[in-house]
Structure formats: structure tokens, C-alpha cells
Amino acid sequence: MIDIAGRLRLWLAPEDVHAEGRTPDYRFSLANERTFLAWLRTALALVGGGFAVDQFLPHLHQPVRVTLAVLLLVGGAMCAFRAVNHWVRCERAMRRGEDLPVSRFPTLLALLVAVIALLMVLVATLGWAG
Numbered sequence: 001m002i003d004i005a006g007r008l009r010l011w012l013a014p015e016d017v018h019a020e021g022r023t024p025d026y027r028f029s030l031a032n033e034r035t036f037l038a039w040l041r042t043a044l045a046l047v048g049g050g051f052a053v054d055q056f057l058p059h060l061h062q063p064v065r066v067t068l069a070v071l072l073l074v075g076g077a078m079c080a081f082r083a084v085n086h087w088v089r090c091e092r093a094m095r096r097g098e099d100l101p102v103s104r105f106p107t108l109l110a111l112l113v114a115v116i117a118l119l120m121v122l123v124a125t126l127g128w129a130g
Contacts, residue, residue, distance in 0.1 A: 010088045017088065021095030032090045039083030042109075046076030060123060068119060075112045078105075 010017055050072030057065055082105045089101045 010092075011084050014088065014091075017091050017095065020092055021097060024094040028094055029091065032087060032094070035090075036083050036087040039079055039086065043076045043079035043083065046072050046079060046113075050076060064119075064123060068116060068123075071112065071116055075109065075116075079109060 050069045053060075053072060054065060054069040060068075082103075086101070086103060086105070092098075093100050
């Protein structure tokens with residue numbers, strides 16, 4: 001059974017992860033943190049893109065503009081949540097001497113970005129401006 005409360009606790013109190021296993025080589029922890037920050041940069045870029053679509057494409061039909069903006073904003077939120085979850089999971093695995101966890105999230109995010117890019121190509125080529 002998945003301990004959701006325990007995982008969320010580690011999100012808010014990451015120092016509790018030190019109670020598990022042995023301290024890994026600090027270089028691996030720092031690499032894990034850099035990966036976390038890269039995911040946050042991606043999340044911020046998606047959120048910024050969502051706001052940009054909504055604010056700077058006023059001539060786009062509203063349903064298309066709102067759909068693209070919401071997809072980007074939701075993708076950014078998912079990416080931010082996933083970043084902290086993945087950081088905790090990797091840190092715990094390193095401390096326990098386990099294999100690092102695998103994730104399908106990068107594939108999901110890549111597909112989301114590809115769909116949005118294709119929608120933007122359609123918007124640009126078909127001239128769905130208002």
C-alpha cells in the first residue's frame with residue numbers, strides 16, 4: 001500500500017529523509033537537487049507560456065486560447081508537483097541503496113508539449129485568429 005501521508009510529510013519536512021538508510025555521497029544528493037531545480041525551471045517555463053498564450057494572443061479565438069493556456073498551466077503545475085515527488089523518491093532510494101525510481105512522467109510531459117506545439121502549428125497555419 002502506498003503511504004501517501006508519509007510521502008507528503010517528506011515534501012514538507014525533507015530533513016526527515018535523513019532518518020532512513022545511510023548518507024549517500026554528497027555529489028549524488030547535489031545531482032538530485034540539480035535535477036529537481038531543472039524540473040522546476042521547466043514548470044516555470046510552462047506556466048510562463050500559459051500566461052503568454054492568454055495575454056499575448058488576444059486575436060486567437062477564446063476557446064482555443066484558453067485551452068492552450070490551461071494545458072500549459074496544468075502541465076507546469078504537474079511538473080512542479082512531480083519535481084518534489086521525484087526528488088524525495090530518489091533521495092530515499094539513494095539512502096536505502098536501492099535502484100533509482102523510474103518514471104513515465106517525462107514521456108507524459110513530452111507528449112503534452114508536442115500536442116501543444118502541434119496545436120500552435122494548426123493555429124498559425126489555419127489562422128484561427130478572431
